[in-house]
Amino acid sequence: xxxxxxxxxxxxxxxxxxxxxxIPRRFSSSKPAIDLLFKPHLQPLSVQPTxxxxxxxxxxxxxxxxxxxxxxxxVAMAASGSAQKSEEEWRAILSPxxxxxxxxxxxxxxxxxxxxxxxxxxxxNCAGCGTPLYRSYTKFNSGxxxxxxxxxxxxxxxxxxxxxxxxxxxxxxxxxxxxGHVFKGEKFPTPTDERHCVNSISLKFTPAN
Numbered sequence: 001x002x003x004x005x006x007x008x009x010x011x012x013x014x015x016x017x018x019x020x021x022x023i024p025r026r027f028s029s030s031k032p033a034i035d036l037l038f039k040p041h042l043q044p045l046s047v048q049p050t051x052x053x054x055x056x057x058x059x060x061x062x063x064x065x066x067x068x069x070x071x072x073x074x075v076a077m078a079a080s081g082s083a084q085k086s087e088e089e090w091r092a093i094l095s096p097x098x099x100x101x102x103x104x105x106x107x108x109x110x111x112x113x114x115x116x117x118x119x120x121x122x123x124x125n126c127a128g129c130g131t132p133l134y135r136s137y138t139k140f141n142s143g144x145x146x147x148x149x150x151x152x153x154x155x156x157x158x159x160x161x162x163x164x165x166x167x168x169x170x171x172x173x174x175x176x177x178x179x180g181h182v183f184k185g186e187k188f189p190t191p192t193d194e195r196h197c198v199n200s201i202s203l204k205f206t207p208a209n
Contacts, residue, residue, distance in 0.1 A: 083129035083175035101199050102128050102177040110145025113200025122207040129175040131156055140190060147198045150190035170196060
């Protein structure tokens with residue numbers, strides 16, 4: 001292996017669930033230190049198992065956040081554009097509905113997606129190429145009828161303004177698969193004030209180990 005090193009870290013070393021029963025007026029939260037593990041340049045870190053739970057009830061709503069840590073695993077992210085295929089190849093490996101949404105930029109009907117009201121702990125990957133896109137603790141209930149996340153894994157998602165300038169499309173950085181759209185400034189009680197509105201069929205959930 002020469003001078004190369006293999007760093008074993010868990011992609012599930014930190015996961016939280018944030019469920020908003022109603023919309024509070026303000027929200028403050030700090031990202032867990034484990035977020036450093038998802039930086040583009042990995043650094044050797046020592047992670048000890050942790051477990052805590054925080055419950056907040058104020059400003060007309062309730063929030064529950066849980067976090068768990070484990071010792072080891074492997075973090076891997078596909079490089080930008082590394083999973084490109086021809087349209088014929090995509091048709092062969094995707095279902096007709098997956099192809100319509102991921103490759104033809106379609107939209108599933110609101111309230112029908114598998115992950116709309118799902119809040120398991122783990123990672124949401126691209127349904128086309130398997131690239132990790134979102135951590136479960138960034139998912140929240142926006143009431144829009146589609147899965148909503150307040151941020152993606154750094155480097156995993158590309159943003160492209162629509163030609164009319166009204167919306168910003170989000171796609172998988174590795175394969176270009178259509179995910180949905182991102183909206184800002186809607187005053188949701190999240191750390192970023194962003195809503196990644198994503199089609200369930202564009203995602204594949206992997207539960208925490």
